[in-house]
Amino acid sequence: MDYYISTEHMTVGYDGVPLIEDIQIGVSRGEILTLIGPNGSGKSTILKSMIRQLKLIAGTVVLDGHSISELSERELAKKLAIVMTERMRAELMTCWDVVATGRYPYTGRLGLLSAEDRQKVDEAIRMVHAEDYAESPFDRISDGQRQRLLLARAICQEPEVIVLDEPTSFLDIRHKMELLDVLKTMVSARNVAVVMSLHELDLAQKVSDRVVCVANRSVDRYGTPEEIFQDDYIRQLYGIEKGSYNSLFGSLEMEPAEGIPSVFVIGGGGSGIPVYRALQRNDISFAAGIIQENDLDWPVAHALAAEVVSVPAFQMPDKAAVEKAKELIDRCGSVICCTDTFGECNQACKELREYAVSRSLLTEPSELFEKVKKEEK
Amino acid sequence: MEKRGHIRLWIGFAGLFAALILLVIWNINAGSVHLPVSEIIEILFSRTGDNAAIVWNIRLPRIISALMLGGALALSGFLLQTFFANPIAGPFILGISSGAKLILSLTLIGFLSRGVAVSSFALIVAAFLGAILSMGFVLAISLKAKQMSLLIIGGVMIGYICSAITDFVVTFADDANIINLHHWSQGSFSGMSWSNVGVMVIVVIPVLICTFMLSKPISAYQLGEVYAQNMGVNIRLFRIALIILSSLLSACVTAFAGPISFVGVAVPHLIRSIFKTAKPIIMIPACFLGGAVFCLFCDLIARTAVSPAELSISSVTAVFGAPVVIMVMLRRQKDHI
Known part of the structure; x- marks a missing residue:
């Protein structure tokens, strides 16, 4: 040289x-x-x-x-x-x-x-x-x-x-x-x-x-x-x-919250990232899904969530993934849905949202944080 | 901006020259024998008249000494301030004058007690050795102490130690010249002869020229050692040159006039505020002129304030110089907040 x-x-x-x-x-x-x-x-x-x-x-x-x-x-x-x-x-x-x-x-x-x-x-x-x-x-x-x-x-x-x-x-x-x-x-x-x-x-x-x-x-x-x-x-x-x-984005994520997940976050297309980070800040352990591994949300979910229901890149979620997510939702006891755009590729997320609504588990991040704060007191 | 800077420069130098000429005339004029300006001019040009001896043998050598040594002191202060990157460094504050005084006293007593006369050059060499000795101690402190004030305190302490030893030696020396020595160790421009003046000029003027020729590396060094080196300055050689030049200047002053306080700190600072620059190419000649003006002014007061008695020059320079030092320190403090 x-x-x-x-x-x-x-x-x-x-x-x-x-x-x-x-x-x-x-x-x-x-x-x-x-x-x-x-x-x-x-x-x-x-x-x-x-x-x-x-x-x-x-x-x-x-x-x-x-x-x-x-x-x-x-x-x-x-x-x-x-x-x-x-x-x-x-x-x-x-x-x-x-x-x-x-x-x-x-x-x-x-x-x-x-x-x-x-x-x-x-x-x-x-x-x-x-x-x-x-x-x-x-x-x-x-x-x-x-x-x-x-x-x-x-x-x-x-x-x-x-x-x-x-x-x-x-x-x-x-x-x-x-x-x-x-x-x-x-x-x-x-x-x-x-x-x-x-x-x-x-x-x-x-x-x-x-x-x-x-x-x-x-x-x-x-x-x-x-x-x-x-x-x-x-x-x-x-x-x-x-x-x-994360070297692709050159971004740093903090250490994930410990404990069993208490909320399931339905994300996708980058909508989940702010919520993931807010949960981490409040020290709330969470699960995330259903995310394709080429989704913008995936690296952050992977870094911060206690559990992620994901499917390989460019693949539609299969039945098994949906079942797994539902089971997680039941375990968590509350759900945050970050997206309101549903297209062909995230029909599974729509299904999860409806599932959460039917069991009245759907909540807003702010409500959740308040609840946690009250419990702490 | 550029233009305004130039105008300030011209006015500054013109002012300094005017003050210098005024003070020279005033110094010839004032004293126990009062001489009007017309008579001064006549004496200067014709060398005749009743009072020619007073002017030519007493007042003129004294004036030129004050001028030369004052300039040397201020320049030495400027060099030391540059060297230590410390605005209140100076030959007196750092104990360099006192070191020179110590070795000088030892030499004088040593020679005088054996009845040997000492030449001016030998005195300068002795003072130079003393200055270098003190400088060595100050340098050792500067390696350990990064804080501006610590270096100064260290220097002041070295000064005290040297003065104490000098006093001790003087007390135990038995010679009629001790009175003379004591007078000198207080600092004074009195009793200068033309041969003294000759030696002064031979030492101070070449040092002044050498320093001026170094103004380019000095300007680089002012930015900090790291940058100076990258700009192509051989730091080791440069530092040695700076030490030798500043020690020579303060040694010369001490050898002839004894230790004189605060000129080295106050004058460069005043010059910086007048010229609004720290560029060595301006600072070096301006400091020299400024030091000359300052010392002529102080000597005038020392001679005339309580005449026929005479004040020690250091008492006068301290009165005018010390407040400047306090001002500099306060201003630094303000800048740092």
Whole structure:
């Protein structure tokens, strides 16, 4: 593989004590490499070693065919830019000034900006859509704006690699998406290689070309998002014991309520999901059905319900399933029906609803929660 | 924005220069012998007149010393503030001046008791060693203490220890020069000779130029070490350069004028508020000028307030400098809430 930046048998650690050994990862230009893994697993250590901030214990980092330790400070600065978690001290500086510090490797002895430098700073600010607050003091802007400006700063350094340590932490979802969007644009428009660590698995899965999983002081896996993001593996990587992770949706479900189910939820087509979650929140154990295994409701029902009456994907529920559901309804003693659209494929659910009505077991979620609360008192 | 910044710059520098010239003239003018401006100009250009000796032998060397050493102090403070990323760092507060004073006293007493005269350069070397020694202790504290105030407290304590040892040594030394030494250890610009001034200029001006040439890496370092390194600064070399430069400056001041308090903290802060920037390329010359103005002003008061007696320069600089330090700390506090 022809990587632009790669590590060869790299061992990283602090004060000569190895933390993670024999790391072999790399990324080409125009690609995004993302490090994921639990807190304290060593993602930042790897990143800091790759940018020469930390001394390697063994191995090399190769940048564009050269060992990174052989490059001069200035050469490295022209090839590699960073956005780290360390807070930048920018006393009495405007946002524009901060972005302009990216031009440092290109300016002369006294660091005066040329007209071309100024133009590049303006360009970088436009790229991250920060024109509106370019003249504001840097220490008066929001976290989201700050991250964007730091990215602009990295952009106007005109690097070939950008290394980012958890660039989306502390940002709200809108700013997370905007930041990654700019990064994506950088990668495609300027053919930059990106190495970053992310905590948001769903985003990592969507933006990365390659993913490195760091856990238990080792690189556990390294591959494409498709190879990495599998439910069981993510559970294991993060040691998730309570709750579950759905890698297709990138969503997390809490631990299901314990005990025998006391309500049967008739769902389908996504209508059941909010009710499942509400029941889980109220610590009410429930059963769900009848759901085809390609239904939107299925992953969540599977994660949260004590019991699910399901049928294989694209198959109509058979008699056995209906009987099983009815028997469950009797056992539960109450029924919530989440859907009022009944078509050819969910006639079985309609039948269950009628069954519940005939035995006057049908209830509304709110009634159920009130009842539970009263009982608790 | 850009334009307004430039105007502020010009006004700031013009103001500093005007204040400098005004204070120089005022300093020549004021004293036990009062000299009108017309006479001053005549003396300056012709070197003749009844009072030429007062101007040329006493007042002018003193003025130039205050100017040079004041600038050096302020610059040293700016460098230390940059180095420790701490707005109230300064050579006096961090105990660096006191360290220089200690080694200097030891050297002076050692030489004087053997009846050997000490040259100005030897004094600077001794003060430099003392400054570096204190700096070493402060650095050791800074490795352990991440909090801004802890570093300052550590520095103040080092200062006290050094002063205590100095007092101890001075008490037990037996020489007529002790009185002189005692006077000097309080801080004063009095009794400067032209040869002193020459040595000062030889030390301070090159350091000023070197510092100015470092303004680019200093600007990177201000952002934080991590970013500075990525921008291409060799952090290790840079830190060593900063330590040497700031120690040289405070050593030079201590060797000639003794420890002078608060100039190093107050002036860079005042300059930052006047110029509304922390850019080293502006801060370095402006701090130097500002320090010169500040010390000329304080020396004027020290000389004239209770004349014919003289105040120690530190008492005057403390009166004007310490409130600034309190202001800085309160403002930081406010910013953090």
